Amino acid sequence: MTDISMDTVAGAVPRPRRDIGLKRRYAAERRFRIYGMLAISVGLIFLAIMLFSIVSKGYTAFWQTTVSLPINFDEKILDPDNKRATDPSVLISANYPKLAENALVAKLGINPDDKVTIRKLKGFLSDGARTQLRDVVAADPSVIGTTRNVDILAAANLDSAFKGQIDLNVDEARRKVSDQQVIWMKQLTTDGSMAERFNTGLFTFGASSRPETSGMGVAIIGSFYMMVIVLLLALPIGVAASIYLEEFAKKGRLTDLIEVNINNLAAVPSIVFGLLGLSVFINFLGLPRSAAFVGGLVLTLMTLPTIIIATRAALAAVPPSIRSAALGLGASKMQMVFQHILPLAAPGILTGTIIGLARALGETAPLLLIGMVAFVANYPTTPFEPATALPVQIYMWANEAERAFVERMSGAIIILLIFLMAMNITAIVLRRRFERRW
């Protein structure tokens, strides 16, 4: 527009242009464009903020503070009456925390008779020390009477303090770590026995009321069982249904009814599937509550429409010439489908299946209704035993009050997102790699 005005200035007689509101219209055009860019940035900025907020809260969950202590497995404490040869249960109920406490007292150089100071040690080490030391003894009973270095978990509050998440300038009465404990913490840090180590417990522990000994081992196994069940059921059933609808079904009432049902099921709220599972699988068929098997069945029903829609698109994309060629060479219709169409449609089917599985992995609501919100401390050995799932574990940690659980929860979200991203990227790569243009 500047060019035009320069031009008119240079001309001898400026010819008046008819005002068609060009300026206004171009400004509107620019505004419209900016609105579009703003809209996209809103989504992207929100994505960035959300990921940042989760990662910044959760990355510390992958490290856990431990104290390396020379534990003296004192026979006098573990087995004072020397009965373990006849009664092995002595070693199960023995006073293991005392061992850890003694070691800590010696390490910090506290006078063993100073009961008042020793009492302040309460809440320094995790209560999980009991099981930790018991497992050491159970694995190797000959350790009794000797001294061995063991990395004992620090309590959750100490862990938070060590990671700098507790503001130590706050008045002592209003924080969960006492001044004395902070001094000890610094003492242990300088001599190198207190340090952060990679938190394997986050991946292996089951449910626990203490943050430092709770992990998502049970949830990972439960989710794994469910994914296997969904894959084993939804993929064959979905592919079979799609083949029927796409290749064999004649236009008619039944076919229409099935199609309307599939399209509608794809849009039914997921919680409704939970109600179905509760009332049919658990209440009517009497399957166990909280079991991964029931969760898998519910998620299968939920995933089926996704897989069917993707598979039908993949089957429809195979050109008719392939069908004609196969039939022309004397193949039966069934042979044509299974030997020619299906292999060509496989990448599309696989992509749809992975996306369906990813959605099932992140689904929470229906699992809440079939009782997967459960405190499960032990690994389920079969899919019929109580288990939890990754997103349900996240939900349960979200309902805990303690700060350390928020850290664990964010860590669990990071892991869930990594799983989902890996699945989605696999799907995208598969699609790119095997996509054919006919």
Place this chain on the structure above:
Amino acid sequence: MSLMLVFALVFVIGAVAFFIGRQRAAAHDNGKVKPHSRAHYHGWWAFLLATLPALLLLAIWSIGSSVYLNSHINGQLPAQTAESAIASRTLAASLTKSLANGLRKLEPEAANNLPATFTELQPMLAARGVALAPDTQDYMIPIAVDANRTQDTMQLIGGVLVLALAVAGAVFGLSKIKVRARARNNVERLILWGLLGASTIAILTTVGIVLSMLFQSINFFERVPFFSFFFGTVWDPRFAAAGAGESAGQFGLIPLLAGTLYIALVAMLVAVPVGLMSAVYMAEYASPKVRAVVKPALELLAGIPTIVYGIFALVTLGPFLRDLSAALAGGTSFIQAQSILTAGLVMGVMLIPVVSSLSDDIITAVPRAMRDGSLGLGATRSETIRKVILPAALPGIVGAILLTASRAIGETMIVVLAAGVAANLTLNPFEAMTTITVKIVNQLTGDLEFNSPQTLVAFALGITLFFLTLIMNIFALYIVRKYREQYE
């Protein structure tokens, strides 16, 4: 004979039939007569004849025998249990059943000389890791032993019958192998039935959803009047203490429905303009390079599970808005941490990719000629979009919005974490309101009693939700389908 063993044996018989059948069919092919089917189809037909009827019998037998066993146990329970309430009778039967299951874990020696009282038996079972309800009665022990014996006999008879049927099927199938036998057609017909069966699962699921919720809802409406559920304005279900009888809670749908619609409205106010504008920009303005980056990023936003959004609202956005409002108002926060605004905002962002991907498809489906015509007449791009493309795409976009709204209404995890549980009736978006889905989750987590209105109301809520979304979905699909026909 255990179920798994019979199952495995049937398959072994089937596999043997397959191999023999294939070999026989191959031997028949002497080059004189052209065989109708290839050899392995004969094998498969023999396999199917051996396994399918046998497995069908196995299924019927195991269902039948468990029904028989139940009535067998019920018949043996002493009369005084029969006289008391039906609940305690079914309880007695289930106690006996779990006792019978527990007895199976005992060593054979211990099982042969069982103690007569449950107090003696309990430690023996506990040692094998079997925990039983303490109110198991002594008289149940002989019944349980007898039940186990009956079950063993039934399983043995059933197993023998099933295996005999499998062998008979295999022999019959193998005897039918001839050069011109139409084995392929037989196998393919069965496969076709299998395919049809798989596709009817969609119908069965819908039927299952409707029936299961309908039964429980009818149960609920026997206890709570229809009218006071749908038009009640107070939600106060009051969980009755166990055994205290039914306390009359109030189950008014209106506050929940209002909360659901209000939060969905806020979400749609965020999602529709933003999603639609993103779709327009991506379809009409963005260069291929920008598209290649932004599209996957938006898909990523769509792939994040809703629980993550909910937790973001609960942990980050809610407290942030509360503190912000406190800073603005100087001390007192007028936005609660759990509020309609928080839940609606986050849900809106979750729905952005849904709106944008649905409307992207619709916008790109508008024919090129309409665009070119408008641009050729001198309209700017934005004028073309606003005055030509969007009106042409309007039915499709309305359909997309309806589909998105049904997602918003049925969304659970975000509102469970971010909207609060108090059933208020308010117009203030800074306060907490609750939704239908939140209440379904609340009523159904924890201990369940399938005869109290507190539990059953969840199914009434569920069926309301189902039909609400069903109507929106069908209407949306109808609009989208009708629109598509215009240009194709």
